[in-house]
Amino acid sequence: MDTNDVLTIGEVSRRSGFAASALRYYEKEGLVAATRTVGGQRRYRRSVLRRLAFIRAASNVGLSLEEIRAELAQLPANRTPTKADWMRISAHWRRRLDEQVAALEALRDKLDSCIGCGCLSLKQCGISNPADRAASTSDAPGAAHLPALLRRQPH
Numbered sequence: 776m777d778t779n780d781v782l783t784i785g786e787v788s789r790r791s792g793f794a795a796s797a798l799r800y801y802e803k804e805g806l807v808a809a810t811r812t813v814g815g816q817r818r819y820r821r822s823v824l825r826r827l828a829f830i831r832a833a834s835n836v837g838l839s840l841e842e843i844r845a846e847l848a849q850l851p852a853n854r855t856p857t858k859a860d861w862m863r864i865s866a867h868w869r870r871r872l873d874e875q876v877a878a879l880e881a882l883r884d885k886l887d888s889c890i891g892c893g894c895l896s897l898k899q900c901g902i903s904n905p906a907d908r909a910a911s912t913s914d915a916p917g918a919a920h921l922p923a924l925l926r927r928q929p930h
């Protein structure tokens with residue numbers, strides 16, 4: 776097997792775990808590329824499997840489709856990405872992941888204390904958020920004591 780192997784949509788679907796409909800959707804969204812046979816059937820480079828693995832990992836850690844598209848756009852469209860190509864993404868993505876890790880740690884460590892959401896339901900709210908003072912801060916609406924990443928609109 777080598778990286779220039781050409782795979783059918785069925786082979787890519789089985790190996791990546793994505794449904795064929797998802798592969799067609801990602802192609803329409805410009806996240807993956809496929810060629811066509813004379814009969815109009817899709818054919819993929821084997822390297823598409825790494826892109827798909829990246830898409831799944833990125834969405835599982837909370838990256839939006841737009842963020843994933845921006846990352847993948849750094850990869851060459853007309854050849855199999857090299858280690859250097861992926862290292863460029865990795866460097867950029869590292870900052871984003873560090874931000875994500877910090878947000879998850881904040882959620883883990885703050886969930887049993889006042890998060891400044893306005894509920895005033897915990898004894899500690901009277902100290903950390905008297906009379907819902909957080910409502911008038913720039914971090915409202917939402918849980919003003921949580922990192923911005925955890926307060927953005929779900930995608």
Ligand code: FES
Nearest residue numbers: 889893894895900
């Ligand atoms: S936890 Fe909601 S205001 Fe304190």
